[in-house]
Amino acid sequence: MKVKVGVNGYGTIGKRVAYAVTKQDDMELTGVTKTKPDFEAYRAMELGIPVYAASEEFLPRFEKAGFDVAGTLRDLLNEVDVIVDATPGGMGAKNKALYEKAGVKAIFQGGEKATTAEVSFVAQANYEKALGKDYVRVVSCNTTGLTRTLSAIQEYIDYVYAVMIRRAADPNDAKRGPVNAITPSVAVPSHHGPDVQTVIPINIETSAFVVPTTLMHVHSVMVELKKPVEAEDVVDIFENTTRVLLFEKENGFDSTAQLIEFARDLHREWNNLYEIAVWKESVSVRNGRLFYIQAVHQESDVVPENIDAIRAMFEMAEKWESIKKTNESLGVLK
Ligand SMILES: NC(=O)C1=CN([C@@H]2O[C@H](COP(=O)(O)OP(=O)(O)OC[C@H]3O[C@@H](n4cnc5c(N)ncnc54)[C@H](O)[C@@H]3O)[C@@H](O)[C@H]2O)C=CC1
Numbered sequence: 105m106k107v108k109v110g111v112n113g114y115g116t117i118g119k120r121v122a123y124a125v126t127k128q129d130d131m132e133l134t135g136v137t138k139t140k141p142d143f144e145a146y147r148a149m150e151l152g153i154p155v156y157a158a159s160e161e162f163l164p165r166f167e168k169a170g171f172d173v174a175g176t177l178r179d180l181l182n183e184v185d186v187i188v189d190a191t192p193g194g195m196g197a198k199n200k201a202l203y204e205k206a207g208v209k210a211i212f213q214g215g216e217k218a219t220t221a222e223v224s225f226v227a228q229a230n231y232e233k234a235l236g237k238d239y240v241r242v243v244s245c246n247t248t249g250l251t252r253t254l255s256a257i258q259e260y261i262d263y264v265y266a267v268m269i270r271r272a273a274d275p276n277d278a279k280r281g282p283v284n285a286i287t288p289s290v291a292v293p294s295h296h297g298p299d300v301q302t303v304i305p306i307n308i309e310t311s312a313f314v315v316p317t318t319l320m321h322v323h324s325v326m327v328e329l330k331k332p333v334e335a336e337d338v339v340d341i342f343e344n345t346t347r348v349l350l351f352e353k354e355n356g357f358d359s360t361a362q363l364i365e366f367a368r369d370l371h372r373e374w375n376n377l378y379e380i381a382v383w384k385e386s387v388s389v390r391n392g393r394l395f396y397i398q399a400v401h402q403e404s405d406v407v408p409e410n411i412d413a414i415r416a417m418f419e420m421a422e423k424w425e426s427i428k429k430t431n432e433s434l435g436v437l438k
């Protein structure tokens with residue numbers, strides 16, 4: 105039997121998760137919600153994806169445009185086993201009552217507080233914690249990126265300090281900025297450190313800045329080591345860590361621009377780079393401290409996590425079986 109999946113909020117994350125669901129042989133995409141009949145709604149219809157109005161109040165918009173919706177969110181909830189909530193941050197917590205009432209499991213995204221769900225999730229770090237759960241939060245793109253690499257070297261960590269250089273907006277977002285400034289998050293720690301701690305128990309502090317780019321986030325990570333390790337060993341560990349790839353400046357990867365070009369060259373859908381990109385030359389150890397720099401494709405790194413979360417919630421596969429299945433279905437390189 106295939107798990108029936110609905111996606112509430114067909115935006116940056118929602119459309120990618122919906123696509124990923126269609127690539128799984130143990131899941132089916134029942135439908136997605138839209139608030140208005142814009143080009144994304146028409147594209148979903150072209151792809152044969154049933155489109156539901158996100159609530160009754162939006163129905164007149166669809167009626168006016170002559171767009172035939174399959175129903176409303178309430179109808180979608182009657183059809184599905186699990187709903188992936190990919191609505192704007194903070195809205196998922198409000199939607200939770202609807203999901204509870206309908207008796208469907210729900211996955212929330214990183215814009216929600218940890219308390220919205222029973223477990224905060226990064227597949228390779230804590231898949232087992234989500235087994236059989238009804239409410240799971242896939243942590244934010246940045247938190248996912250930090251957790252993927254830090255969980256791989258967890259035994260060496262005494263304390264982590266990370267600086268998060270965040271993209272200002274996603275490529276399709278013409279409203280957000282800054283356009284010509286660097287905006288610090290003046291509250292330290294930024295939410296990322298505490299968020300990592302909702303998945304793995306490590307000492308970590310983070311600070312964060314927003315800069316005028318849309319492509320990717322970049323993290324400068326510094327680790328006080330608990331026990332000695334060589335840079336080459338850390339490179340080996342990352343080379344053997346799923347959903348983490350090493351890139352060399354030597355090979356032309358000077359910036360996030362070439363990383364995105366790499367994803368384009370792979371003909372990845374939406375130039376998704378599901379893997380966390382670590383610059384190999386940046387991995388270094390000095391005076392008991394490990395340094396490395398990594399980049400995160402904010403639009404896509406959490407997509408495999410949503411798929412694995414579904415399998416864990418329905419106890420459909422054990423951890424590595426699910427990760428392998430998801431990786432193969434999306435063309436994740438390792
Ligand atoms: N964009 C990113 O870089 C990442 C976002 N996230 C998280 O994923 C969640 C979704 O973010 P994005 O996809 O970026 O947002 P988005 O703004 O691209 O998409 C949200 C979608 O929800 C729709 N929507 C608005 N009100 C709605 C309602 N009442 N009911 C149903 N749908 C409604 C919007 O029209 C839009 O299509 C947030 O929690 C965010 O923090 C997580 C990782 C990365």
Ligand SMILES: O=C(OP(=O)(O)O)[C@H](O)COP(=O)(O)O
Pocket residue numbers: 193214215244245246247270296402
């Ligand atoms: O939620 C996200 O996008 P957002 O900035 O559109 O809310 C990304 O996951 C980045 O957010 P973060 O820097 O809070 O981890």
